[in-house]
Each structure stands twice: as structure tokens, then as C-alpha cells.
Amino acid sequence: MARLPSFLGALLLSVSFFTQPLLGASTTTTTEATTDKKVQYCQTGLTSGAADFCVSLSSLPNVTTSSHDTFFHLTVTRWNANGWTAIGTGQTMAGALMFVVYGDPVNGTEKEPVVSVRTVEGHRQPQLIEDFAAVAGKGFDVQVLASSWKEAGTVPASGGKGRKEKRHDDHDEHAIIPAAGTKTYIADVLLACYSCSLWSSGPGSWRTSISAKDSSQPFLWAWNDRQDFSGNFTRDAHIKMHRHHGSETGGYGFFWADMTRSVLSPSTDYVGKPTTSDLLKILSIAPGDSAKMLGTSEEPMSASGWLGKLTSNPLPKTHAFFMTVAFLILFPLGVLLIRSGGNAFQKHWLVQALASVFTLAGAGVGLYMTGRRVPSTFHQWLGLAITLALVVQVILGWRHHMDFLRIRRRTWISYGHIWLGRGAVLAGWVNVILGLLLSGHSRIDVWGIGIFVGIEAVVVCWWVWRAAQRKAIAGGNGQDGKGQMEDGEGESYGLMARNGGGSGGADGEYFRLSMSEDDLSSSEDEEEGKRRTGGLGSGR
Template identity: 25%
Template sequence: MARTSFFTIAALYAFVYAVLVSSAPVQYCPISDVCYQVAVPEVSAAKDGGNIYLQLRAPISYSWVAFGTGDAMRDSSIFVMYQDGNGNVTISARTGTGHTMPRYNSIVQLELLDGSGLLNSEQTMVANVRCGNCGTWPGGFMSLDDNAAPWIAAWKTGDAINSADPDAQIQYHDAHDTWAFDLTTATVTDDANPFVDAQQFDNNNRGVGSGSFADPRILILSHGIIMAVVMIVLYPLGSALMPVFGKWAIHAAWQLFAFLIMWAGFGLGIVALQRIQLDYNSTHTILGTVVVGLLGFQPMLGWFHHKYFMKNQTRGLVSHAHIWYGRALIIAGIVNGGLGLELAGASRTFMVVYTVFAVLIFILYVGAALFGEWRRRRHGGYEQKNS
């Protein structure tokens, strides 16, 4: 009897849990107080088409906020919210075309629903929206029972746009994000506005993002971390090992390790580029490819430098080429890291921290180089000790 009661209670708990989970919109908040919700009526999920319901919510300190279907801006269907200047909000359906302002798409069937406007003493913009044909758009398709449907978002702080025109000009975003919604948990019973009188909350990214390494955010973050460590830590410190310790084997092993790690980070960047369908002609991607490609010759120059020095016990043209070629590429790589942060929409804080850290490492490297020159002049060379 006890065992039967246990299984009965467990089954009832599982049923109630499933009902609760599947009867509420899913939500994602990329940053504090900026949140997006999606709800799929049962009838739409059953036929994989029909109405879906969206909510965009943000403080009035934002000029506009937007989110859309797809995993990249190009060929996505985007929904932009901004103030209309009359105490309400404008919701604008737009088509993503890459890194240019998305243009108004009148084909998308959007309706602004009850509960929209300036709420919380007119401090919060809210758009409750019904979309009649958001499952398909020019260049893309989204299954309404997808358990990992890709979405994108962007936002811009600043003055209110104050326009009811769905094709109003919007400024370039401050930052952006991507994630995946499990639409099977976004099912609601009725084909009606699910946001009226519903509890609103800021979930701070919990429970909806894709945890897979294939997630573009993880790929981009991994690429950025690896390349930053290589360019502002590994390569400069590896260069400093030679003048400080005078042991070419340690220097060569360290730089070879950094070289291999660099190519791993570059590979992640290429994969991320393909995943987010980013235009290749950005300054960061072009300069990064050039720097990595040119660094491919540096081990060969290092070997020629070492052979020349061991034979002549002095530096030659190939020695100076190896040293200054490497220094120039490290500087270019550090600069390109800053361009990468800008392209990724990193905050000013990240930019400042990156710059300060790069400057400190540069000062340490210059100090090591000067020490090495003093040591070399005093002892008449340092590689000869390790021949």
C-alpha cells in the first residue's frame, strides 16, 4: 500500500509539474530589467503554425530594445520596441540584413495587445504582441515545437525615439546576445494574450540558454579569452624569457606552446564566424586573419635567427627581423583584441580592464627587453652559454 501511494503521489507530482511548466511563457533576460518572453498556444504547437505571443520589457532609459528569430542578425525576423511619444510603445517588425539597420517588414502580422505601454509610473516600456505568421519569414523558418529554437536580441540606451512610425531610424545597438528557447515548455492553453495580469520577473538568464559548446556565445567567449591570453600574456612573457634568462630552449618551448594555443583560438573564431553568419569584412576579422597568418612565419624566423647566432655569436639581419617582426605582430594582435571586444559589444568596463592589463604587460615586457640589452652588452651575448 505504501509503495502504491508513493508511485501515485510521484505520478501526480509529475503531472502537476508538467502542467505548470507547459502553461507559462518562457523568458530570457540578457541584462537586468530587459526581458523577452514567448508563448505558443496549444493549437499553434499542434499544427506547427499560427499565432504566437511575444513580450518585450525594458526601462525607458533604453532608446529601443529588440529580439528576433534565428541565430544571427542576417536573414532574421526582428521585433523592435520603442516609445511612440504618446504614452504608448511602437512595435516594429523588421528583417535583418547583416550589420546594417534592419528595415520594416509589413508582411509580418503583429498586433499590440492589452497591457502594453509605459507602466510602473511610466518608467517601463512593455509590448505584449500577437504575431500571426512568425513561424516563417524570408530566409528562415522556426518550428513551434522546437526544443532549442535560436533567438537573438539587441538594445540601445539613450533618448526616446518617440515615433509611431514602424520604419523609424534606430541607432546602432550597444550590445547583443543569442540564446535558445525550448518552445515545448512555452505552450499555453488558450490562443489569447497570456501576459495580462501575469507575474513579471527578471530571471537573469536562468534556465533558458543553451549550455552546449556549440552555442555561439560560448564559442565567441572562448575565442576571445584564448586570443587575449595569447596576445597580452603568453607571447609577451615568452619574448621576455629570452633576455631575462638567456636560455633559447625555454623561450622556444614557451612560444611554441603559445603558437599552438593561438591556432586553437583562431579556429574557434572561424567556427563562431560561421555560426553567427557575421560578415567577414569587419576590421577585426581581417586584421586577425592577417596577424595570425603572418605569425605563422615567426617560428621559422626564430630558427634561422638561432642558427645564425650559434654560428656567428652575434645578431644578424635575420635576428633583428625575428625580434621586430614578432614585436610588431604582438602589438597588432593586442590592438585587434580591442577591436574584437568592440565588435562583440563588450561594455566599457571590459574595454578599460583589457587596455589597462595590456599596458601593464607592455611595460613589463619593455623592462625585460631593456634588462636583456644591458645584460647582453655586459656579458657579450647570452645564447652562447647554451650552445
Template identity: 20%
Template structure:
């Protein structure tokens, strides 16, 4: 009976295929058809080290595709795949030292497995990596919210076996998470082989993800820089000078305030675009955004409040108050802060995108210097004119008749 039972058991095992493990996959909706899959063998998952398996697939009309470990390209190993020939692919293991083209890293123990190549217009890379269980920080990739990055670049095939091949910048990239506890099991030397019995979990809809078009990101960067620079460098100082150039009781309510409100709205719009850029770059807490929060918050919230209070009090007392002094000097300080932050922004942007022309920050600096000279010159001209009138002891009635408002230039300026 025991022999018969053993034969029946062996026959059952032979007829029913065992599921050796699970593969987890992710397909970004905007990734031009690219897909990524990962498997962690049981022994590797329990030991915290050992081989892991990854698969990258994409249409062959992509110039290259990439998978990276961690939430940023600088956090872990990068696996970049491109065509070696009409039917083969090249795996280039790289690391990123910043927002520059990643460099080849020979210390990554990764190899291509059977099934890799280009077949029927699909580029496939089945990868085994023996030292990829940890990020550069030492943190394990295992967990229910393991973070990864992806990127693709569309264009003509590279047809290169050079692992240090120059690569043009990605035109789509993103961040996603995987529950790697669902990707464990099995001991196959190639989980992606056709004869391997693995189940696949599609994690695309559950992944915490962010997908970014680099073309749109570039346009947002330009829009942010133009709007905020125009507001802080040109509009705020020039609109403030209307008080000195057109001293009138109508200047504040009909010229100065509406124009400055327009400038504040433009700064706020530029700020909103900048926040979107910071979210894309995961830099919401950087020094450039932080200064922007203060500068834009000041011109949008504090300045209108101080200006309105001073205007109301001036209409009652005909005297300047500390609200007016605060409004005047805070406005100058915020305009200077925003202008300086624009220069910081150029430095910040060049660190993220080295392709920015060197002439751009130089032109910005020249415009800032010219605007500063104009601002100081107009104020000096107004004060000199007021002093000259005072020395000549022009009667009050004469001074009043020289303005449309009945206020001298000095008094009109004191209104704010």
C-alpha cells in the same frame, strides 16, 4: 431536482472565473525595462502548428525593441517594434542573413492585436503569429528550454510606419530560455486583453540567459586585437632579435627571457579577452579562436619549457641541443601563426561588424611586412658579420674580448 442542479452548476460557473491558460514572461535585468511574454494555445501546442501570441513592452524612450526565435538572430523570425506615432507602434517582421541589419520578411504571418500602442510612456506590442512554431531549421520552438534572443536600442523615437525602416545597431542584446510547457492553454483571440483570464509565470530568475552590452563588447574587441597584435607582431620578433643584437652571456637570463615572458603575459591577457568576446558571440569553436588556442598555448607553455631546458644544458655543455633548435623554430612558427591569425581576425571581425574601417587590416598588413623585413635583415646582418670574422680567422681570444659575455655572436645565439 435535475433542473435545480443544472441551474446551481451554471450559476457557479458564471460566478467563478476560469483560468483559460498561462502566459510566460521574461524581463532581462539589463534590458532597460523591456519585457517579453509568450502564450501557446492548447490547439497549437498539440498540433505543432497554428497561432502563437507574444507581447513586447518597453519604455517609450527606446528607439526600438526586438524579440527573436532561436539562440541566434539568424535562427528564426525577428519581431522588431518601434513607434509609428506618439500613440501607435509599428511591427516589422524580419530575418537576419548574417551580422548585418535584418531585412523585412513579408512571409511571416504576424499582426498587431488590440492593446498595442504607446500609453503613459510604455510602448506595447501584442502580436499574433500564425506560422511561427518552427525555426528556419525546421525545429519546433516548443519545449522546456526554448531559446530566444532579445535586443534594444535607446534613442529618439523613429515615428515611422515603414516596415523596412533603417535601424541602428542594438546597444544591448541577450539570449534567454523559456519553458514553453508553462505557457500553454487557452483559446482567446488575444490573451493579453484586459478581459482575458490568464495567469502569468515570471520566468526571469529561472531562465538560462546571457546579457551583453554592445559598448563593452566593442571595447573588448579592440583590447583583444591590440594586445595580441602587439605581442605577436612586435614583441616576440623584436625580443628574439636581442640575441643577435646583444650577444652576451647575460642576454638570455636578463634581457631575452624577461622580455619574452612579458610578451607571453600580454598575449595571454589578450587571449583571455578574446575568449570573453567569443563567448559573447557564441563562437568559441570558430577557426580564429581555434588558431589562437594553438598559438597562445605554444608561447605560454611550450616555449618557456624548451627555452629553460636549452639554457640549462647550454650552461653545462656550451653546445646547442635539439631543445634549442626546437625553441628557435617553434618560436618563429608560433609568431608567424599568431601574426597570420591576426589577419584572419580582421576578416572574422568584419564579418561580424561591417563598420570596421577598411584601413585597419591594410595598416596591420603593412606593419607585419615591415617587421618581417627588420627581422630578416637583423639575422642576415649577424650571420654576415660572423662569416666575415670567420674568414679573417680572428683568434678565439680576440672574439671573446669583443663581447661582454665571452661568447661570440654565433655562440650566444646558439644558447637558445
């Protein structure tokens, strides 16, 4: 059998796909230019169509509950009433304590920005938390201490031009970058999360953790810049999904904070119980590019943080693993094996059966992640179609096999099995790339997998063409009546006992599959010739 080096490369690339954060260049930018007992993280992308917000936070020991109160100062720059911005604890949406900010700064400047505190147990729309003590236990509470809109000036002349963009996950187009001179506003919000470290100790074990003792505390953020609330700015308003491109367009992202440097001391940082004015002063947003990250980083800041990153969000990673192995390794390998000679048929169906199991497992994980929701992205719909097509393709393959045992030639079922399989593999390649886009991987990841798929497609097509050429040459050299190659031109045939008997007679009749189920025409031509010359005999 010929060597298949491309699949070793596929395996290595698949492994690097899941370990890329460890191998790639770090984007860590932890600044220690201040002695303030707070940590700060900012995104400044208003004029480039990306998220624009800052969050600073500090903690205070809570003697009553033996935990810590955590205070968040969040500012969000806006220029219209569309969309929302959210900060959450942990690395997964499921189980995160989320603070979602939205509202109308243009026509509602006399009103406060809406602050909706939410969470969700699975991978679905976050729900408003009505009773904090019931969710996280006695002593846990979240309160909005201050919330207001402030005018922030206008978009500079060097800023956006009001252009439009189209993304693969969007169904509409409209301006996402404000034009130069557009008025901008800031939602200024101060939150108190009392006994915040109790969040993870509430009923159940599905919540993410937050600790003032963690030197690499993970947080997530997300935003949507195009949802039209139609004036319905209630705390439990339906919120639409954020953008899917995390790393490229700022639809969502992560940061890690050294919480140990943010713990306040009553004796030195304030007198008595901290007031709202005290907290706003302590948590004031430091200006300038050098202060975008104070005690924070866009990569984990400790070994435990890296371990947490690699083990977090296991369901999407499990889904990606099953589908990547199935469509980048196993299915293409099965196509090559049916044309490899020797026991080609056995090799083919064993590998394809394993690939089908991986696909069904990956689809099962994907369906579990969506919960009871109807698929909402092209990636999900295409994945569902591929899974159903593969179920049909397996049935057609089994039916083809049973028919071939009896008539020793292809039927429409055979062609259906062949072409449905080809289409499913091609669609699977496309969907793997869509999955990368959906999960927010970088352009390097997407282009790397895309180039690999292109090379793999060329190799598979060349292998099929080469097998067809060899078969044509072998047919020109002639075959005996039993269908064996006379020239031994490396053409391998799989022999399978029909009834499990001996080597001859009715109970030991054998059938032949050529090196490819595409290349059975030799057997068909042979049978057709016998029919025309009456060679089949009346006793047949």
C-alpha cells in the same frame, strides 16, 4: 631552460574563459508561482540606463501544418523616440527570427509603435522579411494583432538624474537616464507567429529553431537607446548596433523558456478560435519582481540547453580562441624562448610562426563575421592593424635572418623586427581585453584577464632584463674569437649551418645567434674591434 609556470596559468585561464558559464554561479530565477499557460521574462532598467521590457508567450497546436502557433505579448517602456528593442529566437543573431520595436511615443502617441520582423544570415544588420512563406515555407506567417502606445506615468523621484555616461564603443555622449518626473510610455504589442516551428525548416540550414516541445528554448534580446531615426520610422529603417556590453549595461542578453508549460488547450483555455482579447488576457504581463521570470531563466534549463549554449555562436568563440592563445600564450612564449639558451633561435621562430598562423586564422574568422562591412569598432580596426603589422614583422624577421647570415650583425631591419614585434604583442593584449568588452563578458572576466596580462607583462620584462644582465656579465668575462662563452654561464647559442656543409670551410660556415636578438652587441663589438685593428685581413 627555466620553468615557465605563468603560461600554464594562461592556458588554464584561457580554458576557463570559454567554460565560465559552467563554472560560475548561476543566475537562474525560474518562478512557478502561477498556473497560467504562458512564460514571461522581464528586464526593468529604465531608471538605471538599461533595457526595460517584458515578453510573455504561449503556443497553440496547429493541426493544419502539424506544428504550433506561438503568440508574443511584448511591452517596451520608453521615454523618448530614440533607439529600439528586439526579441529573437535562438542564441545567435544569425538565423534568428527577430521582432524589432521602435517609434516615437512622445509626438506620435496617435500612431502605432513600429514592429519590424527581421532576420539575417550572417553577422550583419538584420533585414526586413517581406515574404514569410518564401523564407520559411507554406503555412508560416507573422502578423501584428495589436500595437499601441500607452502612457505609463513618470519616472519616480528616486529614479535617474539625467546623467551622462561614456562607453568605449560610443562616439558621442548624451543623457541615457531619464530625470525624475519624466513622462514614460509603453509600447504594447501582440504578435502571432503562425506555424512558428516551421521557421527552422525553411530553405537552407542557417535558421535558429523554436519549438513548443522544448523545455529549454533559447531566446535573445537586444536594445539601443540612442539611435535617432530622424522621423524615419519605416519597417525597413536602418537600425544601428546595440551596445556591446551585454552583461553589464544591458545591451543584449539571453533567456531560456520552458515552452512545454505554455501550450494552450482549446477546451479549457478559451472557446473556439482565440480572439485578440482572449490572447491579451492570457498573455497579460504579471506585475511585481517575483513575476519577472515565469517559466524562464537566464541560464539553460536542461542538459541539452547547456550543450546548445556551449556549441552556439561558434564563430566568435573560434575567433576568441585563436587570438587568446596567440597573444596570451604563444607570442609571450616566443619572447622568452629567444632568451632561453640552447637552440633558442629554432624554438623562437617555430613558436612565433605558430602564433602568426593562429593570428591569421583568428583574423580570417573575424573578417568573415563582419562580412563586407567596413570595421565599425576600435577593436576591429586595432585587430586589422595588428594583423598587417605582424605580416610586416614576419618579413622583417626573415630579412634580418638572411642579412645576419652574411654580415653577422644587426641592421635597421633587425631593430624594426624587434620593436614592431613588441608593439604588436602589447597591442594584442589590449585588443584581447577590448574583445571581452565587445562580447559582453562580465567585469570579473575582464579584470581576471587584465590582471593576468599585467602579471605576464611583468614576467616577460623581468626575463628580458635578466637576460640582458647575464649577457653583460658574460661580456665582462670575455669571449674567444669564435664567440663562445668562456665561463659557460648558462648562455646558450643556436648554431645554424649556412650552406648545409661540414663543420668548417666556406661550405660549412656557421653563424651564431646569441640567446636574444636584442643581445647581438657582443658580435658587433667583436667585428668592430677587428675592423679598427685591421684584423679582418685582406682576403676577407
